[in-house]
Amino acid sequence: MTIQQVAAAAGVSPSTVSNLLNGRTNRMVPATKERIERAIAELGYRPNRAARQLRTGRTQTVGLIVPSVGNPFWGAFARELEVAALAVGCNVLLCNSERDPDRERRYVEELWEDGVRGIVLCSSLPTLDHLADIVRRGLRLVTFDRPAQAGDPEEVVSVSINNHVGGFLATSHLTELGHERLTFVSGSLAAVNRTGRFRGFCTALEGADLDPAAMPTWTAGGGAPFGDVEAAQVGRQAAHDLFSGTVEPPTGIVAINDMTALGFCRGLRDQGLHVGKDVSVVGFDDIILAELYDPPLTSVRQPISRMASLSLEEALKEDDREPGRSVLLRPELVVRDSTASPTGATAPVVADEDGVLQ
């Protein structure tokens, strides 16, 4: 089934069919349009993408590179992006980078050669140096959860939440409950979003007249930089380390994400401690399992649906770029049962029935 056959069937030339296919219907008389449309329908014709792409150099595909779809947060985000893409007739090519710059580079090259319209990149690595040349060659790159950094190619746009605010919300929730010994638990901090959250943690502590430097700290064991799937393992390890050492352990935890938070809760349980009673835990992302967990996890929610459509929109934009544009959305704290005041009494919190803090 080619455009030629359709043209023959409709008694017109291929270019007229092509014009119809590309929305230039103003260049033909309605009767012609109708004839072609009938021919297309009858023959069940669908244009060949490879030919189209070879000719125009463009595709209807965007690439999505996430650290790991094994992490439900990225799964959920991928799904939202796909919904947005579907609505505008676009495909999504999904890749897992495991936050490995080499692998990321390889995927980006691959996607670029595939002719993707743009790439939504979710790994938040400290620099984009490994991708700079491709961006300079014209790749439209959108970084998700990684605001533009000094040194980034200026063409890159970004969509993320304000991680500083997120870290701040999580932490001040704990200080307001009366916690004075807090620990920020994360795997490697070598990701832009992570340092943002950590800065928010420090800011909130200072706002509560607490000294960040005086807090019990935990650092992911050397060697293997944990991937996203191992996030839970990180949390579990942290709980073991923090509660079995000689240092007085914290009463509240801010975790880098929900998987880590849930792993931490698991680690607490390993030691017979109770989340929400002995220790308060705040997660980040508000994945679906936060609500399901026992106890339901207090978490900082990211508006992923909105973020997905914004990311897609940016990834598809043609040339009217606004270089270096960063969109920062506001996260919201969802208070559930994993946090309470350190004495055990729950502090009064005003929240709607979905748990969103007012």
Add this chain to the structure above:
Amino acid sequence: MTIQQVAAAAGVSPSTVSNLLNGRTNRMVPATKERIERAIAELGYRPNRAARQLRTGRTQTVGLIVPSVGNPFWGAFARELEVAALAVGCNVLLCNSERDPDRERRYVEELWEDGVRGIVLCSSLPTLDHLADIVRRGLRLVTFDRPAQAGDPEEVVSVSINNHVGGFLATSHLTELGHERLTFVSGSLAAVNRTGRFRGFCTALEGADLDPAAMPTWTAGGGAPFGDVEAAQVGRQAAHDLFSGTVEPPTGIVAINDMTALGFCRGLRDQGLHVGKDVSVVGFDDIILAELYDPPLTSVRQPISRMASLSLEEALKEDDREPGRSVLLRPELVVRDSTASPTGATAPVVADEDGVLQ
């Protein structure tokens, strides 16, 4: 960067370069080979896919259609499939069907037009009628978790666990613990894998001299057929219904998957009941969160890594098809703390440290 320029730089014709690119190195003298390879390296040449595909009609892409990557099980599977694909230089195009036949059909058509080598389909719908014509036109279709059914196009191959065995393992674990009132909790049973699990449930009951028909039943509320993301909601609703009615509730639950099981646990908690004490719950899939949950969830594990590589392999096979081939792998029961004997005493179970039943 085109093949012409490489040819010019190496002082040969495009066809010789093409021969090299396609592994036909036996057709040229080693010196030529080397010269071309140097030219390719120096110019940083990479073949244009669109042109290649237009010419050959083939791609290096496989399609993957899952019910929803929002469900961590599918996220994990997608990741495994990608790993397998990466190893053989293949791309994966990921789609969420939400188990909607129309959407599925649309995606399959889309992928087919995109020239994918094959499609791995994970939705387990009762029939493949909506895809029969495309399969007949040559689409290489692999159904995951959906053994071939009577009426399927014979070209379709399948990879799945033996769901009957899985349902049996889950259920007999409970009967061996002494449970006599069991309920199978699932959303719509209109999926092949689901009926298999349910049959295993019945078989195990009969093996324990219990009458399936005498068990308390629960059926997903009418109207909206729950999608995969709503699986947790299904479980929660089931817990509410089963434990607030006039019928004597079950002491053990076999859930269709872990998300539903976790939702069920949440629902039990809503009513002040304790999983593993008041009620035993077995899930299915062994997603990463099963292990993290409180209490850790007993679940039927699917060997997804193995299943992913098998699926990919089948999807990529050229013409040497073995029509109707079904690969059935054996699931294994992972016993954790969400199951115990109805009296509250834990029955002795022999398991290795990872919880795998011996």
Add this chain to the structure above:
DNA sequence: GTGAAAGCGCTAACAT
């Protein structure tokens, strides 16, 4: 062992 040439299906100047 290597090259010339045709053409995959489509689009977009450029005619008319």
Add this chain to the structure above:
DNA sequence: ATGTTAGCGCTTTCAC
């Protein structure tokens, strides 16, 4: 308002 035409970059007979 519609048609003619020249490729996009590659593969693959078929010559030599």
